[in-house]
Each structure stands twice: as C-alpha cells, then as structure tokens.
Amino acid sequence: MMLSLNDSHPDHDLGTPARESAQTVTLTIDGVEVSAPAGTSVMRAAIDAGIEVPKLCATDSLEPFGSCRLCLVEIDGRRGTPASCTTPVEAGMSVRSQSPRLAKLRKGVMELYISDxxxxxxxxxxxxDCELQDMxxxxxxxxVRYGYEGRNHLESKKDESNPYFTYDASKCIVCNRCVRACEETQGTFALTIxxxxxxxxxxxGMDEPFMESECVSCGACVSACPTATLQEKTVIELGMPTKSVTTTCAYCGVGCGFKAEVKGTEVIRMTPWKDGxxxxxxxxxxxxxxxxxxxxxxxVTKPMIRARITDPWREVSWDEAIGHAASEFKRLQAAFGTNxxxxxxxxRCTNEETYLVQKLVRAAFGNNNVDTCARVCHSPTGYGLGQTYGTSAGTQTFKSVAKADVIMVIGANPSEAHPVFASRMKRRLRQGARLIVVDPRRIDLVAGAHVKADFHLQLRPGTNVAVVTSLAHVIVTEGLDDAAYVxxxxxxKSVQQWREFVARPENSPEAFExxxxxxxxxxxxxxxxxxSGSANGTAQSLADAMAAGGKRPNGAIYYGLGVTEHxxxxxxxxxxxxxxxxxxxxxxxxxGVNPLRGQNNVQGSCDMGSFPHELPGYRHIGGAEVRAQFDQAWGVTLQPEPGLRIPNMFDAALAGEFKGLYCQGEDIVQSDPDTQHVSSALxxxxxxxxQDIFLNETAKYAHVFLPGSSFLEKDGTFTNAERRISRVRKVMPPLSGVGDWEATVKLSNALGYPMAxxxxxxIMQEIAALTPTFAGVSYEKIDRLGSVQWPCNDSTAEAGTDIMHVDRFVRGKGRFVITQYVATDEKVTRKFPLLLTTGRILSQYNVGAQTRRTFNSQWHDEDRLEIHPQDALDRGVKDGDWVGITSRAGETVLRATLTERVQPGVVYTTFHFPESGANVITTDSSDWATNCPEYKVTAVQVMPVAQPSTWQRAYKDFNEDQERFLADARLGAAVTVTGK
Structure with missing residues (x-):
C-alpha cells in the first residue's frame, strides 16, 4: 500500500516542518509504506497516513517540542525510543508507533501526569474536551500507582483577573503549549514557565495576575491548552457547546475565520478556524x-418612528416603519426633486447587503447619491492604486509577508489595529527580515521587546508625500532601481517624466529635512x-550580488490610515x-503594496459599487455599455452622472437641497470629521x-430607526484586505426578526421598485452575473474551498487570484505618477501650536459601539491625549490631568498621558468613545481627489482645565436619557429621548 503525502500543511505542523522544494522520501510506519517530503516529522507522516500517535505537547500550529514523551516510537536500527514529533523522516526508515514496550512507557508517562x-x-x-483525558x-x-492529591493543586489558586478566561494552576501539566503559542503564534512572549x-x-497566572502582565488576551494560550488550566469563562458558566458554525469576524479588515460554537442559539465561544x-x-x-x-x-429590536427629533420615539411594526420611511422619501422627491x-x-455589513443598498439608491431612488464610510478611510487607496496599477485593491495575501526580506510600514500600527497580521509579520521579522517604520509616533514595532525597526522615520504629520518621494529620489539618483523590470x-513616457521629477534636488532628503x-x-x-537589502547598499554592491547568483531583496510595503487620511x-x-x-x-x-483596511468589509463595500461614480467592480457610471448592462438586469434607466459624496450630501442639506438619508450600519456623527457640521446637516x-443595532450618535437625528443585525445574525460574505471573499453564516436568528438585507428589500418594495x-x-448570484471580477464567485465554491479571492473568473485559478499583477499590471503597463508635495493647509500657528493625529488601540474598535459593550473596556475605558513631557511641562500639565483641546473647528476635553511615544509638537488620541469628541475638533480639510478627511493633521492648542467640556456634559445628559429610555422600553413604557 502506498500513501502519497502532499506538502500543503501549515509550516508549523505537528513536528518538524517540511523544507521548501524538499525531495520525497519513502518509509514504512506500522507496515504501511508512506511517502513524505524530506524534513517532515515522523508524527506528521504518520498522521497523514491515518496512523494516530498519542501526543500532548504537539499541536498542528506549533514547532516541535518533544517534552511530553507520549509520542515515542521505535525505529529499526536506532537505540531508544525517540519522540516522533522531533524526528524527521528518512528514506528506508522502518517505524513502529505501537508495541508492548511503547505501551508500557506511555502508561508510565501518563501515570506521572495524572499523579499531579x-x-x-x-x-x-x-x-x-480535554486532551489529557483523551490520551x-x-x-x-x-x-494510578501514585497519589494525586498533592499539595501542588491543593495549594494552587485560580487567577480569574482576565474577564474572558481563567488560569487554574492545579490542572497545569507544564506542557509548554501556552508559552510556545504566546511566542510562536502571537509573538508577545508574555508567558514563561x-x-x-x-x-x-x-x-x-501564578506569580502575577494575567491582567497585570504583558498578555494581550489573544486567546492563543487558551486554544493551545490541552486541559482546563486555561479556559473561557463562558464555557465554565454555560457548559460545553453542542455544535459549531463557521463564520468570519466582523472587526478589522484581516477577516479571520472562526468557529462559532453554540448551544441552541446561544454562543458559548468563538474558536479561531484553523482552515481560515x-x-x-x-x-x-x-x-x-x-x-x-x-x-x-x-x-434595539423594535422599529421606531417620530415626526421630529425632539419627539419621543414610538415603537411600531416593521410594516409601519417601512411604510412611513417610503412615504417620506416619496414626499421629499416630489417636493424637492429626484436628487x-x-x-x-x-x-460592517455583508457584500450582499451593501450591494442591495446601492441598488436601492440607483434603481428605487433613481439617482447615484450613494456613498460609503470607505470615503473617510480608504477612498485614496482606490483612487491611487487605480491610477497606477489599474485596480483598487492590495496586491498580496497576508501569508506573502513570510517571503519578505525588507518590510516597510507606513502610517499603520498593525499591533493595535490588525493584530493577527502583526503576529505574522513579527514572526518574519524574528526570522531576520528588516524593518522600516514611517510614522509620527513610536509605535510598538519601532522598539518592541522582540522586534526592533532598522529605521524609524518619525516624520511630522502631513509630510508623507515628501518622505516617500525623497525615498524614491535616493533610489533613482543612486542607481538602486530595477531598470529591467521598469x-x-x-x-x-510616465517613467521618464517621473524619473526627471524625483531626481530634482528639491526632492532630495536634504531638501525635505x-x-x-x-x-x-x-x-x-x-x-x-x-x-538593496542593506542600509549601505550601492548600485555596484547590488550588481555584484546579483552577478554572484543573488537576487534583489523582496520589499513589501504595508500602509494604513496614516497614509490615506490626509x-x-x-x-x-x-x-x-x-x-x-x-x-x-x-x-x-x-x-507588493498592501493597504491594511480598517473595518471588516471596507474592501467589499467599495467592490459592491458604493461610490457615487462607480457601479460594482469599479466601473464608472458614465460608461454607456456598462450602464446598459445594469439597465437591462435591473429594469431601469440609470442616471449617467455621478451622485453626491458624503461631504456633498452634508453641504447640500445645509443649502436646503438634500432632504432625506438612508444610513445603514454607519455612525456618521461620531466617525465623520467636524461633528458640528455633520449634526447641523442631519x-x-x-x-x-x-438602521443599526444600537441607538448610536447618528440616531439622535433620525426620524425612523430600523433595528439592524449583528454578524452572528447574518448570511452572506465579507471581503478582507487581501481581496479574500469569505462566508458569514447565521449563528442565531435576527433579534428583530428581520435581517438587514430583508429590510432593504422591504423598503425597495414599498418605494415601488420590486425586489424578490x-x-x-x-444576491451573490446577481453580483457574479454583473461583475467580471466576481464572475466565478459562488457560495458553493466558497463553502468547498473555504474562501476565494477576486478577481475570480474563467481566466483565473478556481480559487481566484492570490497575487496581483504577476505578468502584467491590470491596466497593462504600470503608470508612474508625479507626486508633487503640497503642504497641508492645516498649519501650526501661535494660537494652535501643536499637531493632533489619531489612531486606534488594540482592545477597542472604530467608534467603539461594539467593543464598549464588552469587557474590553477593562483595558481601555476612555480616550486619552498623549503629549510629550516637554510640551506638557511648557503648559503645566501633569499625567492624568484634564486638558482642553481647541482647534479651528471646535473644542473638547480629555485626560492627558505624558509619553515620549509622541515627538515634541505632536499630540495623539484614539477615537473609540463618543464623549471624547475627537471629531468635534477635526476640520473639514480633505484629500484633493476623494474628499477623504484629513483626520491625521489638526492644529490644536492644549491647556489644563478643571472639568469636562460643555459638549461632553451634553453628551452625558443624552446618554442618561437614552439609558432611561432603554430601561423603560424593556418594561413597555413610553418615554422621550431628547437630542440634547
């Protein structure tokens, strides 16, 4: 019997990983002839051949360790009983995984474990669900011949400091799996034995509480633990789940796969999916x-309506709420025009839900006034990559970073905002890849405990273009470019013009310094x-290295909102x-060029035609041929002119021309800049x-509230930052009884445009039929393959495209664009001498609507202003003081944190709590091409104050009213929520 093993296992997979391009060797395990790549562990080869080998310290995600002594085997010609997880296969090897001798040894080992x-x-x-029990x-x-009620577990105490899991030392078998998971998988190195x-x-856990350690609560240790030593509190309280549903995370743009493990319709735990x-x-x-x-x-699970925003909310049926909204929209269009x-x-919604909303606007509203929150985060990515490469998305998979030699991170903080990808990247950095960080702030990657950047270009906020153009100047003038590739x-033509531009003396690092x-x-x-791979590299040294059989280093760039929001x-x-x-x-x-998307479906919302000038697949609304395709499919005549962007909607509203808005799953009052401008427009x-799951800040100004659904109540797909389309599967029915896509269908039908x-x-079948890059996407294929990546059609592999622009750019020839640096209008002055920039923190997410309603607030319960000690000293500010922050747009109050993470002249805050009012002070300055707000550069003054601002007190009053409303509504009382 011959079993042929492929090498498609993860790199860290039950023992010694197979080496790249390894030859295949043949051996015998328990009389079965097995073929495996050289370098594969005996355990891996045995398991792939269907032969189970007892184990405790080995897992399918960690490097071999060889400590538990359960996976012992006998090998002809060798003395002793080596651990199969650390023994590589060899040609002709004859292995026995079962024998009387091995059985006796394993029982003895297990007795020792059980004795303690x-x-x-x-x-x-x-x-x-215990591996010790199984083994x-x-x-x-x-x-067991030995006593087991030893003082070790009698005297041990549980550490229950972490809100999500417990540590029970009495059940620890010291297998090291948690420690290794923290090191190898997460890269935090918080655990030791x-x-x-x-x-x-x-x-x-024993010597200090988890909550006082460097632990980031990623759960890798919990997943790795083979006993109940580390376990979710939900499992302890609610018992073991009875089934699981594979779905996709609804937080950042990494798009992690999870097994939602449930009992009935109650979620017990979320387990990371190994096949994600x-x-x-x-x-x-x-x-x-x-x-x-x-x-x-x-x-909020009941629809509500009110005539004016100062009126009390009134709970109504779905039919009445939808009917009222449709009637109002018809009235407004009759009075003020189609637009x-x-x-x-x-x-945050699925591709299918987003597609329906833009279809509703175009087919039922009859205009192109549709936009998405990507406008305020990554719209410059769509424009910039579209102009240069021909497609509005990143070029690589996340896994590609494992092949990078030099990594440049610009305006992104993966450790906080994209932590799972950050763990991948840190693993590569520990293996020897070099790192360049371009950021105004000293983020974790600059000088972490186990990762240190070779270069930190700590630029002033607003000068990204100057820095990146000066990098290009050095490369071109010193002959470090890849002339053959170009x-x-x-x-x-564009190459020649661009070379002349960047080579100018005014674009040198010295000129921009x-x-x-x-x-x-x-x-x-x-x-x-x-x-070149070397900080001292020259054109000659690079040429010599390549002549000697070397290659140019793989350089990967990852960027975030610190690039786009300018x-x-x-x-x-x-x-x-x-x-x-x-x-x-x-x-x-x-x-490659890899944008790190902020929200779970930013990429998908753009793909689905959410911009006012583009139909699904980034095809311009002005294209007659494309428009005709949609006209025929939708049975309408689409308008050829682009509609209003979000900022244009606000301006038109204040001008009395824009009167009605359907806002699904977005809190524009908190997330968009210049809050007072936004609220005035609403x-x-x-x-x-x-339409949302909570009464958010925008709901203060709403006349109709439609209950939304969380990701656990959805069927559909999300598309992550690597263009990966993954399934979202319903774990429990919508609490409101109506899914988000169903609400849109109801509204469309009420407006007279039928959706069936x-x-x-x-909906996905319709998307695939109308969108060339999605032509090969189907639920059947995603279910079978786990995910697919667009472009996915007849011209790609079945699972789509993992690496873009392999032989040619999507646009044909890559286009170089002149990038003249233009200083921002938002400049420091005597009145506003500091520059405010913003970002995220690990435990909170976006505007905080989700994470603030979890135990995550135990790590971060308020937004704080980071200020350099010298700037604080100049202003008489001490750590923890309340400080007032004023800008040209407004003012707010935060507590100060003194830190050298920020440079003098720069202050920084997060924006996860509405009461912080971060966007009360951001201005209406925006990107010249896309209107993406300039969140990252706001000139401010910071001074100590005695108490929170008027704005924050008003917010607090509103929240108290809202809490009373929610409490009374649960009792069936009618109360008033005012829009203070």
Missing amino acids: HPLDCLTCSANG AGAVGLRE SGRGFESRVSP KANEGHSCVKGRFAWGYATHKDR SIGGITSS AERCDD RETGVPAALVRGAARLYA SQGSTAVMAIANLAMVTGNVGREGV QAMECVVV YTHPEQ
Whole structure:
C-alpha cells in the first residue's frame, strides 16, 4: 500500500516542518509504506497516513517540542525510543508507533501526569474536551500507582483577573503549549514557565495576575491548552457547546475565520478556524472574545418612528416603519426633486447587503447619491492604486509577508489595529527580515521587546508625500532601481517624466529635512535598505550580488490610515505605488503594496459599487455599455452622472437641497470629521432613516430607526484586505426578526421598485452575473474551498487570484505618477501650536459601539491625549490631568498621558468613545481627489482645565436619557429621548 503525502500543511505542523522544494522520501510506519517530503516529522507522516500517535505537547500550529514523551516510537536500527514529533523522516526508515514496550512507557508517562492532576473529570468544565483525558484513554490507563492529591493543586489558586478566561494552576501539566503559542503564534512572549519540577508553573497566572502582565488576551494560550488550566469563562458558566458554525469576524479588515460554537442559539465561544486562510487558527482579543455586544441589553429590536427629533420615539411594526420611511422619501422627491435623497452603505455589513443598498439608491431612488464610510478611510487607496496599477485593491495575501526580506510600514500600527497580521509579520521579522517604520509616533514595532525597526522615520504629520518621494529620489539618483523590470512592465513616457521629477534636488532628503523633521541620513539609509537589502547598499554592491547568483531583496510595503487620511492621501498612495514599481517589488510573493483596511468589509463595500461614480467592480457610471448592462438586469434607466459624496450630501442639506438619508450600519456623527457640521446637516434633513443595532450618535437625528443585525445574525460574505471573499453564516436568528438585507428589500418594495430575493445567495448570484471580477464567485465554491479571492473568473485559478499583477499590471503597463508635495493647509500657528493625529488601540474598535459593550473596556475605558513631557511641562500639565483641546473647528476635553511615544509638537488620541469628541475638533480639510478627511493633521492648542467640556456634559445628559429610555422600553413604557 502506498500513501502519497502532499506538502500543503501549515509550516508549523505537528513536528518538524517540511523544507521548501524538499525531495520525497519513502518509509514504512506500522507496515504501511508512506511517502513524505524530506524534513517532515515522523508524527506528521504518520498522521497523514491515518496512523494516530498519542501526543500532548504537539499541536498542528506549533514547532516541535518533544517534552511530553507520549509520542515515542521505535525505529529499526536506532537505540531508544525517540519522540516522533522531533524526528524527521528518512528514506528506508522502518517505524513502529505501537508495541508492548511503547505501551508500557506511555502508561508510565501518563501515570506521572495524572499523579499531579486533580481527578475531578466529572465536574471539570473541560470534561469531554480535554486532551489529557483523551490520551489517558488512548494509552489504556486504568489505575494510578501514585497519589494525586498533592499539595501542588491543593495549594494552587485560580487567577480569574482576565474577564474572558481563567488560569487554574492545579490542572497545569507544564506542557509548554501556552508559552510556545504566546511566542510562536502571537509573538508577545508574555508567558514563561517558572520554578522546577513539581514547583513548575506558568507565569503570569501564578506569580502575577494575567491582567497585570504583558498578555494581550489573544486567546492563543487558551486554544493551545490541552486541559482546563486555561479556559473561557463562558464555557465554565454555560457548559460545553453542542455544535459549531463557521463564520468570519466582523472587526478589522484581516477577516479571520472562526468557529462559532453554540448551544441552541446561544454562543458559548468563538474558536479561531484553523482552515481560515487569513488567520490560520489565530485571533485577537476582539474577534476571540468581544462578541457579547450581539446580545447586549442595549440592542434595539423594535422599529421606531417620530415626526421630529425632539419627539419621543414610538415603537411600531416593521410594516409601519417601512411604510412611513417610503412615504417620506416619496414626499421629499416630489417636493424637492429626484436628487434630494440618498443612502450610505456600511463597511460592517455583508457584500450582499451593501450591494442591495446601492441598488436601492440607483434603481428605487433613481439617482447615484450613494456613498460609503470607505470615503473617510480608504477612498485614496482606490483612487491611487487605480491610477497606477489599474485596480483598487492590495496586491498580496497576508501569508506573502513570510517571503519578505525588507518590510516597510507606513502610517499603520498593525499591533493595535490588525493584530493577527502583526503576529505574522513579527514572526518574519524574528526570522531576520528588516524593518522600516514611517510614522509620527513610536509605535510598538519601532522598539518592541522582540522586534526592533532598522529605521524609524518619525516624520511630522502631513509630510508623507515628501518622505516617500525623497525615498524614491535616493533610489533613482543612486542607481538602486530595477531598470529591467521598469523597462518591461511600466509605461515609458510616465517613467521618464517621473524619473526627471524625483531626481530634482528639491526632492532630495536634504531638501525635505526641515519640512518633514526626518534627518536626511535616515531617509537615505532606509531607501538603500528597501531597494538593496542593506542600509549601505550601492548600485555596484547590488550588481555584484546579483552577478554572484543573488537576487534583489523582496520589499513589501504595508500602509494604513496614516497614509490615506490626509489632504494628499491619494498622492501618498501613488507615491508608494511608484516606489514599489521602481524597485520591481510588485507581482510575486513577499513584495507588493498592501493597504491594511480598517473595518471588516471596507474592501467589499467599495467592490459592491458604493461610490457615487462607480457601479460594482469599479466601473464608472458614465460608461454607456456598462450602464446598459445594469439597465437591462435591473429594469431601469440609470442616471449617467455621478451622485453626491458624503461631504456633498452634508453641504447640500445645509443649502436646503438634500432632504432625506438612508444610513445603514454607519455612525456618521461620531466617525465623520467636524461633528458640528455633520449634526447641523442631519438636523436640516426631513427624513433620516438609521438602521443599526444600537441607538448610536447618528440616531439622535433620525426620524425612523430600523433595528439592524449583528454578524452572528447574518448570511452572506465579507471581503478582507487581501481581496479574500469569505462566508458569514447565521449563528442565531435576527433579534428583530428581520435581517438587514430583508429590510432593504422591504423598503425597495414599498418605494415601488420590486425586489424578490429569498436568500443572500441569490444576491451573490446577481453580483457574479454583473461583475467580471466576481464572475466565478459562488457560495458553493466558497463553502468547498473555504474562501476565494477576486478577481475570480474563467481566466483565473478556481480559487481566484492570490497575487496581483504577476505578468502584467491590470491596466497593462504600470503608470508612474508625479507626486508633487503640497503642504497641508492645516498649519501650526501661535494660537494652535501643536499637531493632533489619531489612531486606534488594540482592545477597542472604530467608534467603539461594539467593543464598549464588552469587557474590553477593562483595558481601555476612555480616550486619552498623549503629549510629550516637554510640551506638557511648557503648559503645566501633569499625567492624568484634564486638558482642553481647541482647534479651528471646535473644542473638547480629555485626560492627558505624558509619553515620549509622541515627538515634541505632536499630540495623539484614539477615537473609540463618543464623549471624547475627537471629531468635534477635526476640520473639514480633505484629500484633493476623494474628499477623504484629513483626520491625521489638526492644529490644536492644549491647556489644563478643571472639568469636562460643555459638549461632553451634553453628551452625558443624552446618554442618561437614552439609558432611561432603554430601561423603560424593556418594561413597555413610553418615554422621550431628547437630542440634547
């Protein structure tokens, strides 16, 4: 019998991983002839051949360790009984995994484990889900010759400090799996084994509480634990789940796959899915644990209407709410014209739901006044990459970072905002990849405990274009560019013009040094490192290395909102695209331009045609041929002119021309800039329909509230930052009785445009039929393959396209774009001498509507203002003081945190709590091409104050009213919520 093993296992997979391009060797295990790649462990080969080998310290996601001594085997010609997890296969090897000798040894090992373990299986919360229990049965252990009520577990105490899981030292078998998971999978190195022999313990947990340690609560240790030592509190309280549903996380753009494990319709735990391509079994604190918001008491599950925003809400039926909204929209269009209403899609909703909203606007409203929250985050990505490469998305898979030699992170903080990807990247950095960080702030990657950047270009906010263009200047003038790649792959005319532009003296690091604040020597060193792999690299050394059989280093760029949310956001994206092209770093593994998307379906909301100028698949509304296709499919005549962007909607509302808005799953009052401008615009509208799971800030100004659904109540798909389309599957029925897509269908039907879908799968079938890049996408294929990546059609592999622009750019020849640096209008003055920039923190998400309703607030319960100690000293500010922050747009109050993470002259805050009012002070300055707000640069003054601002007190009053409303509504009382 011959079993042929493929090498498609994860790199860290039950023992010694197979080496790349390894030869296949043949061996015999228990009389079965097995073929496996050289370097594969005996355990891996045995398991793939269907031969089970007992194990405790080995898992399918960690490097081999060889400590438990259960996976012992006998090998002909070798002395002793080696551990199969650490023994690589060899040609001709004859292995026995079962024998009387091995059985006796394994029983002895298990006796020792059990002797120091409480025998409380029947009452243990892990009963039935315990590997120690399983292995005791597997080796046939029936009695223990040693006592088991030792002082180790009698004296041990539980650490219950973490809100999501407990640590029970009495049940620890010191297998090291939690420690190794923290190191290898997460990369935090928060756990160690302290003590020796019977005194061995995991620390933290015994010596210090988890909540006082460096633990980031990703859950990797909990997943790795084979006993009940580390276990979710929900399992302890509610018991073991009875079934699981595979779905996709609804937080950031990484798009982690999860198994939602349930009992009935109650979620017991979320377990990272090992077959999830984006995360491969890893997770962060939000996706793993912060899902309780879905059943939080604040959920609004009944539709409500009111005539004016100062009137009390009145609970009504779905039919009445939909009928009222449709009637109002018809009235407004009759009175003010077809273009007087519009809609906003959500980056938190599914592709199918987003597609329906833009279809509703175009087919039922009869205009193109549709936009998405991607407008305020990554719209410059769509524009910039579309102009240079021909498609509005990143070029790589997340896994590609494992092949990168030099990694550049610009305006992104993956450790906080995209932690699962950050763990992948840190693993590569620990393996020797070099790192360049371009950020105004000293983020974790700059000088972490186990990762240190080779270069930190700590630029002043607003000067990204200057820095990236000066990097290109060095590469071109020093001959470090990949001339052969550029000649073959890029447009000749644009290349020549761009080279002349970047080579100008005014684009040198020295010329920009005063503007950016970055020493020219650092810029030059970083440029050489990115282009050649060495900070001292020269054109000659690079040529010599390649002549000797070497290759150019793989340079990968990852960027975030610190690039896009600027007045030159689109210019910066194009500058990054130029940099990757000129060095030949597009079109293979380990390279590329990779936008780190903020929300779970930002990519999908853009793909689905949510912008006012584009139909699904990024096809311009002005194209007659494309428009005719949709006209025929939808049975309407679409308007050829682009509609209003979100900022245009606000301006038109204040001008009395825009009167109605359907806002699905987006809190524009909290998330959009210049809050007072946004709220004034909403107040000027006559019918605002908000569809959400909570009464958010925007709902203060709504006339109709439609209950939304959480991701646990949805069927559909999300598309992550690597263009990966993954299934979202319903775990429980919608609490309101109506799904988000069904509400849109109801509204469309009430407006007189019939929609007859009965399941989201039908919507995806329509998307695939009308969108060339989605032509090969289907639920059947996603269910079978786990996920697919667009473009996915007849011209791609079945699972779509993992690496973009391999042989040619989507647009044909890559296009270089002149990226002239233009200083932001938002400049420091005597009145506003500091620059405010913003970002995220690990435990909270976006506007905080979800995470603030979980235990995650135990880590971060308020937004704070980070200020350099010198700036604080100049203003008489001490750590923890309340400070007033004023800008040209407004004022707010925060507590101060003194830190050298920010440079003098720069202050920083997060925006997860409405009462912080971060967007009360941001201005209406925006990107020249896309109107993406310039959140990252606001000139401010900071001064100590005695108490919170008027704005915050008003917010607090409103929240108290809202809480009373929700409490009374649960009792069936009619109360008033005022819009203070």
